[in-house]
Amino acid sequence: MTLSPAGTRAGLANHEAFQQRLERLVIDGAIAEAIEALVATEASAGHDADTLHQCLHFYTQLGRHQRAFECAKRLVEVTSGNLDARFALANAAVATGDLALAEAELDAVIENRSGQAEAYYARSTLRGQTINRNHIDAINAALVAGSDPESEIPLAYALGKEYEDLGRWREAFAAFARGAAARRSRLSYDVSVDVDVMRQIARTFNDAWWSEASSGYDEDGSVFIFGLPRSGTTLVDRIMSSHPAASSLGENNDFTYAVMRQGSPAASRDELMSKVARSDMASLGEGYWRACLGYSEAGPKLVNNTPGNHLYLGLIAKSLPNAKIVHVYRHPVASCYAMFKSLFRMGYPFSYALDDLAAYWLAYRELMDHWRSLFGDRILDVSYEELVDDQETISRELITHCGLGWDDACLHFHENAAPTATASAAQVRSPIYTSARDLWRNHESGLESLVSLLRNAGVEM
Numbered sequence: 001m002t003l004s005p006a007g008t009r010a011g012l013a014n015h016e017a018f019q020q021r022l023e024r025l026v027i028d029g030a031i032a033e034a035i036e037a038l039v040a041t042e043a044s045a046g047h048d049a050d051t052l053h054q055c056l057h058f059y060t061q062l063g064r065h066q067r068a069f070e071c072a073k074r075l076v077e078v079t080s081g082n083l084d085a086r087f088a089l090a091n092a093a094v095a096t097g098d099l100a101l102a103e104a105e106l107d108a109v110i111e112n113r114s115g116q117a118e119a120y121y122a123r124s125t126l127r128g129q130t131i132n133r134n135h136i137d138a139i140n141a142a143l144v145a146g147s148d149p150e151s152e153i154p155l156a157y158a159l160g161k162e163y164e165d166l167g168r169w170r171e172a173f174a175a176f177a178r179g180a181a182a183r184r185s186r187l188s189y190d191v192s193v194d195v196d197v198m199r200q201i202a203r204t205f206n207d208a209w210w211s212e213a214s215s216g217y218d219e220d221g222s223v224f225i226f227g228l229p230r231s232g233t234t235l236v237d238r239i240m241s242s243h244p245a246a247s248s249l250g251e252n253n254d255f256t257y258a259v260m261r262q263g264s265p266a267a268s269r270d271e272l273m274s275k276v277a278r279s280d281m282a283s284l285g286e287g288y289w290r291a292c293l294g295y296s297e298a299g300p301k302l303v304n305n306t307p308g309n310h311l312y313l314g315l316i317a318k319s320l321p322n323a324k325i326v327h328v329y330r331h332p333v334a335s336c337y338a339m340f341k342s343l344f345r346m347g348y349p350f351s352y353a354l355d356d357l358a359a360y361w362l363a364y365r366e367l368m369d370h371w372r373s374l375f376g377d378r379i380l381d382v383s384y385e386e387l388v389d390d391q392e393t394i395s396r397e398l399i400t401h402c403g404l405g406w407d408d409a410c411l412h413f414h415e416n417a418a419p420t421a422t423a424s425a426a427q428v429r430s431p432i433y434t435s436a437r438d439l440w441r442n443h444e445s446g447l448e449s450l451v452s453l454l455r456n457a458g459v460e461m
Contacts, residue, residue, distance in 0.1 A: 015050055022058050027257050029287055031294025035062060042071060047078045049085070056088055063250040063295065065095040083109050087119060099126050110138075117142065117151035117158075121343055124158040129165040136162050153182045157343040164341070164439075173446040176341045183343070184352035191356040195363040197269065198311070202370040204273050205314035210374045213277070216319040217285030221300045222292070223402055224316055226309040227328035228364060229348055230338035232384035235432070236328050237305040238413040239395050245404055247297035248418065251306045258288040259312060276315065285319035301402060308347075310364065313371045317378055324402040327368065330384035332459050336361055336450055337440040358453035365459075388434050 018041060025034035038058050045051040052075045059068035072089040079085045090105035106123040109116050120139055129135070139159045146152060156179030163172035223240065227233045241248035259276055262284045266272035276284070292302050301324075309316065316323060329335065336358065339351040350360040372379060380401040387394040395410050409416075414431050440447060455461065 015054060018051070019054060022054075026058075026061070027260070029254065029257060029261065029291035029294070031062065031254075031291050032296065033294070034058070035064065035294070035296075038062070038064075039067075042067075049075060049079050049082075052078065053085075053088070056092070060092070060095070063252060065092065068092045069096045069098075083113050083116075087116075087122075090119070090122065094122075094126070102126055115142070115146060115148060115151055117146070117148075117154040121154035121158040121161075124161040129162045131166060134162050134166065136166075149182075153179050154343060155179075156182065157341070160341060167442075169442040173443045177446065179343065180340060180352040184356075187349050187352065189349040189356075191350050191359045194350060195359055198363045198367045200270060201273065201311060201314070202367055204277050205374075207374065209277055210314070210318065213318050214281045216281040216321045217283075217289060218322065219285070219289045219320065220322045220403075221302050222289065222320050222323035223301050223303045223326065224309055224313075224323060225303060225305045225326045225328065226307055226313075228335055228339065228361070229307050229344065229351070230342055231307075231330050231335055232328045232382070232387065233305050233307060235384075235387070235413075235427075236326060236382055236398065237303055238416055239410050240301075240326075240398060240402065241303050241418060242409045242413040242416045243301070243399060243404055243407050244409065245299070245407075246301035246303055246402070247299060248303045248305060249292060249295055249297065252304065253306070254291045255288050255304065255306070255309060255312055255316060258284055258291065259315060261287055281315075281319040284315065285321075288320070301404065310367060310371075314374065317371075317375045325379045326382060326398065326401065327379050328382045328384060331438075331440075331461075332361060332454055333447060333451055333461065334384075334438065334440045336454075337443065337447060338436075354447070354450040355453060358450055358457075361454070362457050362459075385437055388432050388437055391432050 022034055022038065025031075025037065038055055041051065042055040045055065052071055056068050056071045056075060059065070059071055069089075069092040072085070072092040075085045076082070076089050086105045087109050090102045090109070093099070093102040093105065103123060103126050106119045106126075109119045110123070113119075120135065120142060123135065124139075136159065139155055139162065143152065143155045143159070146155065156175050160172045160175035160179065163169075163175055223246065225233050225237050225240065237248050237250075240246050260272070262279045263272040263276040266275055292304075295302075310327075313325070317325065330338070336354070339348065340354065340357060342351065344351065350356040380398065382394060382398060392411060396406055399406055399410060444451070451461065
């Protein structure tokens with residue numbers, strides 16, 4: 001995105017060099033150096049909107065959401081209210097918890113730019129819509145008027161979210177299905193590839209590997225909270241990081257990058273996994289932990305809340321023998337439906353078709369069963385349903401598992417002012433609520449094929 005007039009060739013080259021340098025530092029695990037370079041670049045950016053936009057991107061990637069928010073405000077100022085900049089400010093405001101500002105900025109973007117479909121979707125997620133305060137008519141009008149086929153996707157998801165808030169179940173599911181079908185039709189994706197990857201991981205990191213792999217790195221601060229998207233991981237992260245002895249690093253790729261460094265060069269994913277399996281586990285664990293320390297967060301517990309870490313769980317457990325591992329799960333149909341009705345900016349291509357969701361969920365369960373057979377005593381399984389029904393009991397189990405004494409701040413996680421940029425950023429600003437617990441039951445007819453696929457595979461409902 002170019003927010004300022006086209007620059008000189010030298011200026012464009014400088015922007016490219018800056019981007020490449022920051023990306024290299026992050027991949028190399030040099031997080032402290034990356035943040036230092038980022039802060040220095042922003043400080044010298046002056047009125048260069050493109051540089052500020054790059055800084056905003058990297059601040060967000062590195063979880064520096066308050067800095068991203070300040071950078072976005074500066075970007076709006078230097079571009080005299082450019083609508084792309086205001087949309088960026090809205091996203092940054094969501095992460096920092098200023099939902100009123102986010103909604104006001106999204107209102108302005110929509111009012112001044114017809115067809116801003118992404119803004120409609122972002123706005124719909126900020127709060128529960130009501131009969132007297134919703135945007136259903138405006139979204140329907142935008143769908144009718146839309147000349148860009150891509151706009152159908154976020155508009156359909158926005159419509160589904162607002163219909164569901166109003167209890168208009170049939171219309172909500174039809175809208176979600178419309179958006180999902182449109183998104184799926186644009187993807188070149190075969191869920192069997194992901195299923196095969198998970199099975200190959202289980203074959204590579206097997207009993208023999210677990211017994212024979214080298215010892216890991218001796219640190220005592222890592223906490224990994226993971227689960228399928230929209231399973232409640234952000235809620236558990238907020239409870240955990242509300243403890244004064246814990247800080248959240250949010251969703252990041254630091255362990256993935258540590259694996260890549262350990263196994264490179266590799267011509268394929270299979271070769272990468274094979275090389276990493278034979279590598280020094282202490283080096284892998286130390287590489288990850290050094291990257292974490294670069295964020296300079298308060299500790300001593302540093303929480304990683306990255307859904308895809310189920311793929312690396314064997315390596316996490318072996319390379320970091322003292323790491324605390326927390327797996328969050330929910331009812332299988334509730335889990336799949338929560339993903340189906342979400343429009344993800346990146347990743348999770350299996351979430352846009354019910355048969356893909358069933359296949360992925362079953363393979364995920366199979367892989368988790370494998371990990372439990374190797375080191376199940378190290379995994380705390382947290383049920384989302386049990387957590388919302390009995391917050392204090394499950395929260396106490398969580399804190400004990402992570403090696404900390406109890407603190408009542410964990411019961412008031414919604415008062416935690418720390419930024420968060422996951423898809424649940426708006427929801428975790430409120431106390432625990434039970435309305436989402438069995439929401440899928442309002443759509444049982446639409447989910448019938450999913451239920452049948454899971455039942456036929458022996459899943460108990």
